[in-house]
Amino acid sequence: MYTIKTVVVIDFGSQYTQLIVRRIREIGYYAELLSWDVSKEEVVELNPAAIIFSGGPASVFEEGAPYIQDYFFELNVPILGICYGLQSIIQKFGGKVEKSSKREFGRTFLEIIKKDPIFDGIPKKSEVWMSHSDRVEELPENFYVIAQSENSPYAVVRNVEGNIYGVQFHPEVTHSQYGRKLLSNFIEKVVGIEKNWRMEDFLEKKIREIRETVGENKVILGLSGGVDSSVLAILLNKAIGNNLIPIFVDTGLLRLNEKSEVVENFEDLGIDLVIVDAQEKFFEVLKGVEAPEEKRKIIGHTFIEIFNETAKKLLEKHGDIKFLAQGTLYPDVIESKVCGSKSAAKIKTHHNVGGLPEKLPFKVIEPFRNLFKDEVRQIGKILNIPEKIINRHPFPGPGLAVRIIGEVTKESVEKLRKADYIFIEELRKENLYDKVWQAFSVLLPIKTVGVMGDYRSYENVIALRAVNSEDGxxxxxxxxxxxxxxxxxxxxxxxxxxxxRVVYDITSKPPATIEWE
Incomplete structure (x- = not known):
């Protein structure tokens, strides 16, 4: 059994589920995510201090919908249900949940109607983020309402004993104005445990785990030069020294000057890279491919093929290579539906988790699999990694291929590469680069009529995209x-x-994803 107390988050398939874990950790408490059908033994092993039921895409009254297992209420710990989690609690105790005549999606106002510890420091009216088409119509015995919204008369409820709460909105998303405060109140005032989560502790533990797992064996790492792989490379170098072999693959899908910048950055840190020129290979396998999912999978498989080929060449020089390290993050996992939940809706395949063949000659290690981007940056700061590395905007594993809508060619990459460089250069020049979380350009597969000089033109369109986020x-x-x-x-x-023609994307996530593909 774990020695520290854990806030156990039960996944019913919401795209926001990982955010609940993130928010609890942000507040300073250890949290882990488990699927809704997890065994009692696995939950007990985590030494649970509280249970949080997530949202989900199903309706609680549908046949085959995920449900709350009886034993959760036998653990005698405080419980919080969010969205689908609330509705599951209501149904479990004999209340009524039905399809709503009006779907509630997006920002709305929450009105507190009864004083309660979870509302400490929260004004009577505040903005919250709703995402549901069902609603509670009747409360079970021994439950009462403490807050409401325009379309949800039972937006926040609790039981008489005060150890079971339910909220219809999503406090874990940044759109909910005081969502983090509500979660903090639940842990501090209802659960009542001491803070037990720090990134410094995570880092120390992870270094020990890596050393124990790897031993004297060698690890290869696909180094893209982005934040995740760069921090991972430096962490692995600290843990196992020269037993790390970082491989930088020039796919031909990189940003302007990317290769030279990455090599220079790591030379300054005393880490040698193995450089592989695979540009022609990637353009060859992507010829004629337009579907986003197919692109991602092809690029993933090609990466692994190149790793295999490169590893064989390195075996003679370095001996046995047993491990492949990847910078997979929580958002990669949840959006690829590999976090263990049987009910999550798949959005897209991520390069780190979607292109691997079933049989690998290496064991995969993913030290950052349970972390968000900002947590990786925190680790980078603890490791004293230069800001020019840890403050870089996120860049997708498949590179510019997923920012070219349609077929990827050398010509289309060159257009996008130049446009993107101009966008980023201007952001830096105007001191805006560090004020946005991610910015990039997208080449669209359409042509529009224009006038250039005295001539009619019929050429491509570039879309600019810049967003602010905490975790993607x-x-x-x-x-x-x-x-x-x-x-x-x-x-x-x-x-x-x-x-x-140049256009600017003003769509938030949700409903859109950050990347276009």
């Missing part, structure tokens, strides 16, 4: 100055051959 699970589009966007558009059209 939710995001708001960045309100960049119109004068700035005008300058970027002018430069792209004047400097990038084949582009005559």
């Amino acid at each position: 699970m939710t995001a708001d589009w960045a309100k960049l100055p119109s004068e700035f966007l005008n300058q970027v558009a002018k430069r792209i059209i004047n400097e990038v051959s084949g582009i005559n």
Whole structure:
């Protein structure tokens, strides 16, 4: 059994489930995620201090829908249900949940109607994020309402004893104004345990685990130069030294000057890289491919093929290589539906988790699998990694291939590479780069009519995308100055051959994803 207390989050399939774990950790408490059909023994092993039931895409009254197992209420720990979790609690105790005549999706106002410890420090009215088409119509015996919204008369409820709560909205997403405060109140005032989670502790534990797992064997790492793989490389170097073999694959899908910058950064840190030029290979396998999922899978498989080929060449020089390290993060896992939940809705395959063949010649180690991007950056700061590395914007594993809508060619990559460089260069010039979480360009598979000089043009469109986020699970589009966007558009059209129109994406996540593919 774990020696520390754990807030156990039970996954009913919501795309936000991992965020609940993230928020609890942010507050300073250890949390883990388990599937709704987990055994009692596995939960007890975690030494649970509280149980949180997540949201989910199903309806509690549907045949085959996930349900709350009886033993959860036998653990005698406080319970919080979120969205589907609330509805499951209500149904479990004999209340009524039905399809709502009006779907409630997006921001709405929560009104507190009864004083309660979980509302300490929260105003009577505040914005919350709703995402449901069912609602509670009748409470079970011994439950009462403590807050409501326009379309949810039972938006927050609790039982008489005060150890079971349910909220219809999603406090874990940043759109809920005081959601984090509500979760904090639940842990501090209802659960009542001491804080027990720090990134420094995680880092020390992970270094010990890596050393114990790897021993004297060698580890290869696909180093992209992005935040995740860079921090992972430096962590592994600290843990196992020269037994780490970082492999940088030039796919031909990288940003302008990416290869030289990555090599220079790691030379400065005293880490040698194995450079593999695979540009022609990637363009060959991507020829004629347009579907986003197929692109991701092809790129994933090709990466592994190249790793295998490179590893064989390295065996003679370095001896046995038994491990492959990956910088897989929580958002990668949840959106690829490999977090263990049987009910999560798949959004897309991620490069780190979706392209692996069934049989690998290496054992895969993923030290960051349970972390979010900002937690990885925290580790980077603890390791004293230069800010120019840890503050880089996220970049997808498949590279520019998933920012080109349609077929990937050398010509399309060149257009996008130049446009993207201009966008990022202008952001840095105007001191806006560090004020947005991620910014990039997308090449669209359409042509529009334009006028360039005295001539009619019929050329491609570039979409600019900039968002602010904490962890990549939710995001708001960045309100960049119109004068700035005008300058970027002018430069792209004047400097990038084949582009005559620039547009700006003002869609948040949800409903869109951050990347276009």
